[in-house]
Amino acid sequence: MILQNCSMPPHGAPSVGNGSDATSDWDDWDEDDDTPSSHHTQGYGASQRGLTGQGNFGLRFSNFVKSGGEAFLLGTAKVAINSADYVTIVDTAGVISWSQPYPEAMYFAEIKSPKKESKLKGLKSFIAYSVIPSFNNQPVYRRYKHFDWLHERLVLKYSLIPIPPLPDKQVTGRYENEFIEHRMQQLQLWVNRMCRHPVLSQSAVWHHFLTCGDEKQWKDGKRKAEKDELQGANFFNAIQAPKTPLELSAVERQTEAFIKFTSKMDDSVQSLYRTAQDQMKKCQGPYKRECLKISDALKDLAIAFELDNSQLDTQLNTSIKHTGETFENIGRLYDEGLRHNWENMADTLYEYRGILSSWPDIINIHRTFLGKRKEYQRQRDEGKVSAEDYVDINRRTDVVTYATLAEITHFQQERVRDYREMMHTFLQGQIDFYERVVSELREAQARYR
Amino acid sequence: MILQNCSMPPHGAPSVGNGSDATSDWDDWDEDDDTPSSHHTQGYGASQRGLTGQGNFGLRFSNFVKSGGEAFLLGTAKVAINSADYVTIVDTAGVISWSQPYPEAMYFAEIKSPKKESKLKGLKSFIAYSVIPSFNNQPVYRRYKHFDWLHERLVLKYSLIPIPPLPDKQVTGRYENEFIEHRMQQLQLWVNRMCRHPVLSQSAVWHHFLTCGDEKQWKDGKRKAEKDELQGANFFNAIQAPKTPLELSAVERQTEAFIKFTSKMDDSVQSLYRTAQDQMKKCQGPYKRECLKISDALKDLAIAFELDNSQLDTQLNTSIKHTGETFENIGRLYDEGLRHNWENMADTLYEYRGILSSWPDIINIHRTFLGKRKEYQRQRDEGKVSAEDYVDINRRTDVVTYATLAEITHFQQERVRDYREMMHTFLQGQIDFYERVVSELREAQARYR
Numbered sequence: 001m002i003l004q005n006c007s008m009p010p011h012g013a014p015s016v017g018n019g020s021d022a023t024s025d026w027d028d029w030d031e032d033d034d035t036p037s038s039h040h041t042q043g044y045g046a047s048q049r050g051l052t053g054q055g056n057f058g059l060r061f062s063n064f065v066k067s068g069g070e071a072f073l074l075g076t077a078k079v080a081i082n083s084a085d086y087v088t089i090v091d092t093a094g095v096i097s098w099s100q101p102y103p104e105a106m107y108f109a110e111i112k113s114p115k116k117e118s119k120l121k122g123l124k125s126f127i128a129y130s131v132i133p134s135f136n137n138q139p140v141y142r143r144y145k146h147f148d149w150l151h152e153r154l155v156l157k158y159s160l161i162p163i164p165p166l167p168d169k170q171v172t173g174r175y176e177n178e179f180i181e182h183r184m185q186q187l188q189l190w191v192n193r194m195c196r197h198p199v200l201s202q203s204a205v206w207h208h209f210l211t212c213g214d215e216k217q218w219k220d221g222k223r224k225a226e227k228d229e230l231q232g233a234n235f236f237n238a239i240q241a242p243k244t245p246l247e248l249s250a251v252e253r254q255t256e257a258f259i260k261f262t263s264k265m266d267d268s269v270q271s272l273y274r275t276a277q278d279q280m281k282k283c284q285g286p287y288k289r290e291c292l293k294i295s296d297a298l299k300d301l302a303i304a305f306e307l308d309n310s311q312l313d314t315q316l317n318t319s320i321k322h323t324g325e326t327f328e329n330i331g332r333l334y335d336e337g338l339r340h341n342w343e344n345m346a347d348t349l350y351e352y353r354g355i356l357s358s359w360p361d362i363i364n365i366h367r368t369f370l371g372k373r374k375e376y377q378r379q380r381d382e383g384k385v386s387a388e389d390y391v392d393i394n395r396r397t398d399v400v401t402y403a404t405l406a407e408i409t410h411f412q413q414e415r416v417r418d419y420r421e422m423m424h425t426f427l428q429g430q431i432d433f434y435e436r437v438v439s440e441l442r443e444a445q446a447r448y449r
Numbered sequence: 450m451i452l453q454n455c456s457m458p459p460h461g462a463p464s465v466g467n468g469s470d471a472t473s474d475w476d477d478w479d480e481d482d483d484t485p486s487s488h489h490t491q492g493y494g495a496s497q498r499g500l501t502g503q504g505n506f507g508l509r510f511s512n513f514v515k516s517g518g519e520a521f522l523l524g525t526a527k528v529a530i531n532s533a534d535y536v537t538i539v540d541t542a543g544v545i546s547w548s549q550p551y552p553e554a555m556y557f558a559e560i561k562s563p564k565k566e567s568k569l570k571g572l573k574s575f576i577a578y579s580v581i582p583s584f585n586n587q588p589v590y591r592r593y594k595h596f597d598w599l600h601e602r603l604v605l606k607y608s609l610i611p612i613p614p615l616p617d618k619q620v621t622g623r624y625e626n627e628f629i630e631h632r633m634q635q636l637q638l639w640v641n642r643m644c645r646h647p648v649l650s651q652s653a654v655w656h657h658f659l660t661c662g663d664e665k666q667w668k669d670g671k672r673k674a675e676k677d678e679l680q681g682a683n684f685f686n687a688i689q690a691p692k693t694p695l696e697l698s699a700v701e702r703q704t705e706a707f708i709k710f711t712s713k714m715d716d717s718v719q720s721l722y723r724t725a726q727d728q729m730k731k732c733q734g735p736y737k738r739e740c741l742k743i744s745d746a747l748k749d750l751a752i753a754f755e756l757d758n759s760q761l762d763t764q765l766n767t768s769i770k771h772t773g774e775t776f777e778n779i780g781r782l783y784d785e786g787l788r789h790n791w792e793n794m795a796d797t798l799y800e801y802r803g804i805l806s807s808w809p810d811i812i813n814i815h816r817t818f819l820g821k822r823k824e825y826q827r828q829r830d831e832g833k834v835s836a837e838d839y840v841d842i843n844r845r846t847d848v849v850t851y852a853t854l855a856e857i858t859h860f861q862q863e864r865v866r867d868y869r870e871m872m873h874t875f876l877q878g879q880i881d882f883y884e885r886v887v888s889e890l891r892e893a894q895a896r897y898r
Contacts, residue, residue: 301714
């Protein structure tokens with residue numbers, strides 16, 4: 001075997017420091033959120049700069065190369081695996097999926113009671129959220145930077161799983177109540193998605209995050225997670241996939257169709273996201289302003305009518321004034337009601353923007369394995385690799401394929417679930433808004449009877 | 450008496466031809482609407498050029514001067530008055546008003562069945578509307594130019610009554626169905642207002658317009674109306690007012706307060722009218738466009754979802770597509786529903802713009818009479834006018850004041866009635882629109898259950 005011929009190409013990915021280097025700044029338990037450019041925000045920044053679809057490519061891919069893709073394929077990786085580390089893939093009537101946890105292992109976690117806290121005599125301040133898992137009802141207190149650290153660990157560990165994106169870092173207005181409330185909602189969505197994922201929800205680092213309330217233990221757990229050998233390609237060793245060999249061309253057709261699908265979906269999610277953000281701005285701006293213009297014109301008419309000395313019908317004047325106030329209220333409903341409805345939609349779309357941006361990278365990793373398989377097939381044909389070794393390599397490529405297909409299945413199931421719920425909730429919010437408008441108008445109209 | 454000292458000042462009003470000259474172009478029964486600049490459109494043009502509040506000042510005032518204001522005041526006018534020409538003013542517990550016609554003399558008239566007709570082998574075309582008075586149920590066919598001619602006659606005849614404005618002349622798009630439908634609604638409003646007016650509704654020229662179906666008789670009636678001596682100040686001779694003398698300073702306070710009121714009302718009506726027109730444009734433009742943007746983004750998402758080969762939930766795809774269509778429908782409702790609601794409001798406000806623009810002129814005529822009264826009082830004090838003549842002059846000034854106050858009363862009663870109805874109808878239209886939106890959204894939402 002000529003291993004140097006088979007070294008994984010870095011695919012032009014930028015060189016980044018190793019995991020523990022990149023997070024060495026994070027050992028201070030109380031360090032402020034402002035620490036610049038975590039890997040998470042790098043990924044987001046890239047997508048902001050129009051590199052949508054690349055996502056955490058650099059980090060995910062380079063880490064994957066470092067973490068022994070070749071060693072896994074050749075079966076030379078030497079990593080210790082505990083029984084709790086294993087994840088299982090099942091084939092149910094042709095549907096490849098992650099094995100679901102036992103019902104008693106399913107749980108959710110609630111985020112609540114955001115508290116503004118400060119240190120260094122108020123020089124630094126931050127928000128701490130209570131995170132309460134349903135399996136123990138014990139709150140732990142977590143800041144954005146803890147979520148951010150966790151997110152980075154998950155991206156490094158699970159090369160084939162799109163880790164849902166955290167809400168944007170936002171420095172200005174961070175402590176305004178509406179921002180805090182909204183960030184909490186976004187973190188709740190993130191936690192919900194983590195809890196629903198059959199692999200992520202059972203992850204040790206995630207359980208450490210959900211349960212550790214002791215500072216010393218937290219630091220120990222952090223260091224342990226950062227030294228986790230079962231990350232990137234090494235993690236593939238912990239995957240228990242069906243033994244049935246997969247047919248290469250069928251797999252390629254399936255994954256290529258999927259990446260085409262995600263690419264189109266990414267475009268339309270971007271477009272709907274922009275629409276939702278645009279509507280949010282318009283609820284706060286033009287839509288509200290139009291109502292206020294109508295309101296002002298009506299109130300002005302009521303003032304004119306009050307100049308009528310005959311006072312023929314003062315009820316009419318107060319009614320018109322009231323209608324003016326009604327349009328003011330409707331303007332407020334746009335800002336305070338309908339805007340949040342669009343915001344809710346935008347939050348789900350934001351998650352999907354992040355998830356979709358991971359897929360090209362994941363499919364590339366998978367493609368690399370399929371490429372390797374073809375290369376080793378040639379080497380076997382040339383007698384450079386034994387038939388026995390080739391069977392093992394094939395088997396291990398299939399594990400990567402099974403994992404990719406299982407995650408595709410999970411993604412599609414989540415997508416259908418999420419978009420059905422998103423649309424239903426969105427339409428309910430629209431209905432609620434327009435019904436409140438009708439009720440305001442009815443009340444105004446009753447004054448003219 | 451030194452009559453030349455008392456000649457009515459023209460108040461800078463432009464010199465216009467006499468009534469029959471100005472309308473000599475109108476003898477052709479079939480002449481097209483396009484004939485330029487009738488007096489009506491001159492008046493509108495002035496208001497368009499920012500001379501709002503002046504209205505038909507030139508025409509109304511100069512005609513009034515010509516038609517013998519001085520002669521009326523001095524009792525030297527020699528005009529024949531038939532019993533049917535008299536109009537009566539009553540004082541009911543201090544409220545001065547036009548005597549209402551007997552209930553059996555009350556009626557309405559319906560405008561319907563606009564028909565596009567043409568002559569000169571299609572070179573000229575016009576719309577003829579059926580006008581059907583309730584007192585005989587006999588339709589007559591009238592074109593815009595007939596309304597326009599009638600309007601001019603009424604302005605010339607009734608110096609102290611604001612004649613409701615006709616809808617704008619509009620040359621482009623005149624034969625589009627929506628324009629014709631809308632013009633018919635506007636003419637109906639005009640006819641309704643005519644029928645509600647205790648003096649105008651009993652006017653001979655108006656009855657000629659409502660009933661004459663014969664071409665020869667129409668022309669005869671037209672010429673007779675154009676030669677009507679009982680117009681402008683001469684018409685005051687036909688007014689039967691209460692005998693109780695009026696107190697000058699109280700009258701001045703009342704009319705000055707009223708003109709201050711109409712001036713402020715004019716401003717706010719202009720402002721609400723602009724708002725309504727602006728909303729109409731926005732229903733047709735931005736509001737509809739925003740819905741179409743949302744629609745497009747949703748439809749695009751549905752198209753993306755159709756690319757999913759697993760076809761996990763095709764119902765979701767068609768549901769999202771349907772929601773996209775729902776927003777398209779809502780966009781259409783803005784244009785086809787809500788826009789017309791604003792248009793209805795704008796139509797009432799348009800009438801009031803015209804009516805309000807007549808008031809400064811009417812109040813000026815009244816002021817001139819009060820000025821004359823003071824002047825003759827001085828002349829009496831100087832022995833230039835006999836005490837007996839002065840009593841008669843006072844009496845005749847009171848007739849003008851009674852008529853002005855009666856019309857103010859009518860205006861205020863109409864105003865309260867009109868604005869109560871306008872607001873009620875406007876809010877009903879808004880409610881109908883938003884309820885249809887809710888119903889569309891509910892139908893869309895049901896697809897996600």
